[in-house]
Amino acid sequence: MPPDSPPAAVPAPDLPASTPPGLSALFVAFAKISLAGFGGVLVWARRGIVDQHRWMTADEFNETYALCHFLPGPNVVNLSVVFGSRFRGIPGSIAAFAGLLGPPVVIMTILAALYARYGEIDALRRILAGVSCAAVGLLLSAVFRMMMPLVKRRDLVALVLVAAVFVAIGLLRLPLAAVLLVAIPLSIAITFAMRRRVPA
Amino acid sequence: MNSDSNSILTLGWTFGLMSLFAVGGANAAIPEMHRVAVDVQHWMTDKQFADVFAISQMSPGPNVLIVTLIGYAVAGVAGALVATLAMCVPTAVLAYCVSRLLTRSSHSRWPAIIQAALVPLSIGLMGASGLILALTSDRSWIAALVTAMSAVLAFATRLNPLWLLLAGGCLGFAGVI
Numbered sequence: 001m002p003p004d005s006p007p008a009a010v011p012a013p014d015l016p017a018s019t020p021p022g023l024s025a026l027f028v029a030f031a032k033i034s035l036a037g038f039g040g041v042l043v044w045a046r047r048g049i050v051d052q053h054r055w056m057t058a059d060e061f062n063e064t065y066a067l068c069h070f071l072p073g074p075n076v077v078n079l080s081v082v083f084g085s086r087f088r089g090i091p092g093s094i095a096a097f098a099g100l101l102g103p104p105v106v107i108m109t110i111l112a113a114l115y116a117r118y119g120e121i122d123a124l125r126r127i128l129a130g131v132s133c134a135a136v137g138l139l140l141s142a143v144f145r146m147m148m149p150l151v152k153r154r155d156l157v158a159l160v161l162v163a164a165v166f167v168a169i170g171l172l173r174l175p176l177a178a179v180l181l182v183a184i185p186l187s188i189a190i191t192f193a194m195r196r197r198v199p200a
Numbered sequence: 201m202n203s204d205s206n207s208i209l210t211l212g213w214t215f216g217l218m219s220l221f222a223v224g225g226a227n228a229a230i231p232e233m234h235r236v237a238v239d240v241q242h243w244m245t246d247k248q249f250a251d252v253f254a255i256s257q258m259s260p261g262p263n264v265l266i267v268t269l270i271g272y273a274v275a276g277v278a279g280a281l282v283a284t285l286a287m288c289v290p291t292a293v294l295a296y297c298v299s300r301l302l303t304r305s306s307h308s309r310w311p312a313i314i315q316a317a318l319v320p321l322s323i324g325l326m327g328a329s330g331l332i333l334a335l336t337s338d339r340s341w342i343a344a345l346v347t348a349m350s351a352v353l354a355f356a357t358r359l360n361p362l363w364l365l366l367a368g369g370c371l372g373f374a375g376v377i
Contacts, residue, residue, distance in 0.1 A: 077288045082296065112252075165328070192317075
């Protein structure tokens, strides 16, 4: 291809070949992702953004997700905002945010109203008790999955930090803010010191 | 009316502040939600908290929407909306600003260090969530067994989590738990 060809005809090499989505496309895509996501939306976000629409490459998606994971708050909500802004600025953020949260919030509010009215019915109480037992198991398995890399690396310092936060929040029931205001600076200082001692 | 707008205000600042400390996502903030909703504000009982957790896990949408259910229990539809927005908007704005900042100076090593430092903290928080929810949900040894089975199956297989929730619901309906 000659170097003086019109730039509009040349797809950027590191971007997936697709037109950037418009506002309504962002809203609809995130609404679909959200409504498909029972018990975790991330898998569907990856499927929709990378595989289906090709709006991002897998690497770009991982980088964006890593950023949203280290920021506080619901990860997928953060992802929708960062993703929307990348294509359409602040309006894009709002469209993706509204798509992700609008429809499920409507469903959740209806369920909340039903629960407020019928929550005392015995059969429903028994079903919910059963579901919550299983859901706690799912949460525990996610914790084990996240811990496996630390165990495999024999990362003793990290495991001690895990245990300390677990005891402070789970057993002592201390307020979250107080615990994190101590734990975050401590953990950053330790991580920084370890990386300086062992380069790479 | 006055107490209603008071409780909406409380919902707003409680969840708005909490979202900024939800390191590792919504499930990491569950111990704090439980502490505030059950122990401090007395918005709901232990059993109701376990119920709304169950509902939020088997409904579509991000897990953070447990706050929609808590908000509704406190102050109806307005409470549901305020709680949801308070939990999602502050960190969304933060995410937007940080992502703008990072595209400008992308070669700093601090994001990687901070990220690595936060991983153990968020695992500890999720573990605490598991413990607190297990204590509220597992009132019998059979219930604890169901939780353990579900944890093992989810860990060892690629089974869709929805099947495990469904199985739990069936066992509950049958009166086993």
